[in-house]
């Protein structure tokens with residue numbers, strides 16, 4: 001039998017993701033090695049799971065494929081004391097995870113999120129006013145980056161006087177592998193000094209101190225916002241310590257910011273590359289929960305999350321041993337042709353809630369799903385009636401990151417009607 005020619009790839013190479021979206025690599029893996037042992041220079045390698053069915057299987061078996069044992073946000077092995085110091089509730093397994101998530105969940109239901117709609121429209125309109133004024137803008141910096149963080153400020157209940165600083169610190173925490181964005185790139189000696197802080201970020205101390213001011217006020221006088229829940233909740237019958245407060249405050253800031261920003265950025269890029277889809281989406285009545293969901297599938301701002309096997313098991317006929325790392329590639333699964341025929345095409349007739357961009361299937365299913373969808377929906381609902389034309393005016397530049405699928409520059413010209 002002839003050997004199968006594998007494309008050359010290294011999914012640990014952040015720069016590759018800056019140069020291109022490696023759909024050819026994922027297509028090859030899905031066809032020839034759906035559960036693939038990826039080598040790594042300083043370890044024994046990790047499993048890459050790329051098909052829709054397999055990713056869903058891993059997400060559903062949340063205790064067999066644990067988020068708690070080795071963490072969920074890094075492919076590489078994390079030192080145990082660092083993991084403990086930085087653990088947020090996303091890096092816990094059921095039943096502990098359920099105890100954490102339950103109090104927040106009620107604040108993120110569609111009904112609960114709907115109460116922010118008017119404020120959201122105000123935020124989006126303000127951002128668009130300035131963008132239309134400028135005309136030549138960077139869609140990432142001038143539009144997509146501004147909305148999610150302002151929404152988070154509202155949702156968390158931070159005072160507006162702190163927002164500018166909040167936005168700057170939130171941004172600095174996010175992409176730690178891109179030297180143009182991070183102050184200290186992950187793995188550098190400088191970054192090492194901050195490894196015990198939330199997300200290992202130099203910006204975390206100031207950001208969390210800002211959160212703590214509001215948390216202290218909410219503890220004395222709870223209001224109807226997410227930080228009041230964090231301030232007053234108990235785990236195992238005990239109020240939260242400082243570390244838990246900081247780590248989980250930082251989780252909301254990081255999880256709700258860059259992901260939504262990139263759905264807005266990559267979504268527009270996909271629309272501008274496909275005249276038919278843009279015409280359908282921008283037509284009256286074209287922006288619907290279903291079409292927005294398809295935009296999120298195509299965008300898929302999260303490349304992967306990681307799990308650790310807690311027992312020997314088998315996946316797609318491949319033996320996985322207890323303790324081995326299993327990396328689920330969400331964006332690849334969302335372009336798996338066996339789940340999404342003609343997967344690189346925007347097709348607004350696809351069924352809603354099928355894709356895995358929000359980690360559907362398991363207990364960690366994104367708590368901000370409804371909020372993110374509403375933000376994207378409101379952005380386009382407010383944009384299209386004002387828009388005469390929109391065109392890309394220069395090449396987009398991609399993030400240096402194998403974790404966040406996204407853009408850092410996206411020049412466009414927008415003209416008002």
Ligand code: HEM
Pocket residue numbers: 067072089090091101152251252255256257259260263296300301302305330356357358359363364365366367368369371372
């Ligand atoms: C398009 C935007 C978004 C995408 C693509 C996205 C994606 C995801 C994914 C894939 C997970 C699952 C992680 C895992 O399985 O380990 C997740 C979890 C989470 N997301 Fe989102 N997210 C988005 C927006 C938001 C927003 C707006 C918020 C909050 C305001 C948020 C907060 C969270 C939190 C707290 C978790 C942890 C949930 C848990 O472990 O139970 N996300 N998100």
